Amino acid sequence: MKLLSVLVSMFLLGGIGYAQLLPLPIFNPLDPRFDDWQPPGPGDSRGPCPALNSLANHGFLPHSGKNITAIDIVRGTFEGLCLSPEFSVAVGVAELLKSYTLASFDLHELSNYGFIDHDCSLSRANIGDGDNNDFNETIWSVPLQVLKNYSAITPQAIGGARTARDLFDIAHNPNQECGARSIAFGALDNGLLIASLGGSPKLDWVRSVIEHERLPTNLGFTPTPLLINNSPIILTLALASLLSQPYLIEILGNTVIKMIKNPADLLAEVFPIKGYNITYITSVLSLAGFSSVNFQNFL
Numbered sequence: 528m529k530l531l532s533v534l535v536s537m538f539l540l541g542g543i544g545y546a547q548l549l550p551l552p553i554f555n556p557l558d559p560r561f562d563d564w565q566p567p568g569p570g571d572s573r574g575p576c577p578a579l580n581s582l583a584n585h586g587f588l589p590h591s592g593k594n595i596t597a598i599d600i601v602r603g604t605f606e607g608l609c610l611s612p613e614f615s616v617a618v619g620v621a622e623l624l625k626s627y628t629l630a631s632f633d634l635h636e637l638s639n640y641g642f643i644d645h646d647c648s649l650s651r652a653n654i655g656d657g658d659n660n661d662f663n664e665t666i667w668s669v670p671l672q673v674l675k676n677y678s679a680i681t682p683q684a685i686g687g688a689r690t691a692r693d694l695f696d697i698a699h700n701p702n703q704e705c706g707a708r709s710i711a712f713g714a715l716d717n718g719l720l721i722a723s724l725g726g727s728p729k730l731d732w733v734r735s736v737i738e739h740e741r742l743p744t745n746l747g748f749t750p751t752p753l754l755i756n757n758s759p760i761i762l763t764l765a766l767a768s769l770l771s772q773p774y775l776i777e778i779l780g781n782t783v784i785k786m787i788k789n790p791a792d793l794l795a796e797v798f799p800i801k802g803y804n805i806t807y808i809t810s811v812l813s814l815a816g817f818s819s820v821n822f823q824n825f826l
């Protein structure tokens with residue numbers, strides 16, 4: 528029955544010649560790719576997400592950053608960052624599948640504005656200011672000032688750093704759009720970043736991912752398997768970073784952000800489940816090797 532439904536899904540996914548059923552991936556903390564870091568060469572594609580760029584630099588995604596599918600992202604974020612498939616769907620893969628289905632793309636395409644890209648990133652300029660794809664040292668220097676006060680990066684530390692970035696932007700850039708969506712996604716990025724680096728990472732580890740797009744195994748970070756579904760941990764950290772910033776919430780005066788009180792509220796803001804075809808997403812996850820992901824109750 529299960530096999531039949533998978534075959535049916537494959538049929539429905541149709542037109543994808545190379546789609547094939549992959550085995551359940553395994554998170555292996557001793558995977559040699561953790562210690563193998565190669566910066567991008569000329570012609571390689573990198574995008575606005577420092578985590579996905581890091582995965583490409585370590586070979587968990589194709590090093591070229593090109594010809595990548597949603598399936599590669601789901602498997603690569605699991606193998607390299609131990610990110611649960613339901614969470615990679617919530618944080619971007621659902622949007623990807625909406626625009627691209629299983630067609631391949633290059634990492635730089637992720638900075639197409641309005642897709643997942645948003646204003647007020649920690650290390651990228653807003654789209655209105657030009658290059659919103661590549662690391663920008665000037666932008667990053669503002670939140671970094673705040674992070675430098677901390678030796679271990681807590682949700683409050685990264686929340687404070689992002690607040691500094693947002694306030695700087697609001698003060699200097701009349702056209703910025705640090706609205707509810709940017710703030711909610713920013714909080715989620717905060718949670719993802721610290722969760723994927725063990726929960727309370729050293730500043731140097733965070734700098735490694737943002738500035739060098741390198742998983743900091745050379746700086747003492749040890750990849751550790753997380754729970755099967757790590758969404759509650761990530762959302763709890765993300766929410767703590769947001770709620771530690773009452774001043775930001777106040778000046779934005781944003782009713783959506785004010786209504787976010789628990790992890791489920793935050794998830795609903797970034798991943799409005801009714802806007803997606805969950806049947807389709809579930810069949811893609813089966814192809815990716817995750818055959819029993821349930822979106823009804825994943826918190």
Ligand code: HEM
Nearest residue numbers: 575576578608619637643644645648649650651716719720
């Ligand atoms: C554990 C996994 C991930 C982590 C730790 C992570 C982390 C981050 C961080 C910290 C940023 C903000 C960069 C900044 O503010 O300068 C970011 C941006 C972004 N991420 Fe990821 N990410 C992860 C997974 C994903 C996935 C699965 C996708 C799906 C395609 C994705 C797509 C993006 C995009 C498009 C942006 C740009 C958004 C913006 O304008 O700031 N990320 N990510």
Ligand SMILES: *[C@@H]1O[C@H](CO)[C@@H](O)[C@H](O)[C@H]1NC(C)=O
Nearest residue numbers: 545546593594595596599631
């Ligand atoms: C893109 O990737 C697919 C699957 O990994 C592969 O079959 C195909 O040959 C690649 N295409 C190009 C142009 O590299």
Ligand SMILES: *[C@@H]1O[C@H](CO)[C@@H](O)[C@H](O)[C@H]1NC(C)=O
Nearest residue numbers: 652656657658663664665666
């Ligand atoms: C970095 O961002 C600043 C502020 O938006 C901008 O003036 C500068 O041109 C950007 N630098 C690069 C290299 O894009």
Ligand SMILES: *[C@@H]1O[C@H](CO)[C@@H](O)[C@H](O)[C@H]1NC(C)=O
Nearest residue numbers: 672673674675676677687688
């Ligand atoms: C952190 O450092 C910055 C600049 O060095 C300073 O203005 C700020 O008050 C410090 N404290 C916190 C909690 O950010």
Ligand SMILES: *[C@@H]1O[C@H](CO)[C@@H](O)[C@H](O)[C@H]1NC(C)=O
Nearest residue numbers: 539540804805806807808810
């Ligand atoms: C959702 O996806 C399934 C499987 O691909 C498809 O059969 C169905 O028509 C889609 N539903 C909508 C509303 O697009």
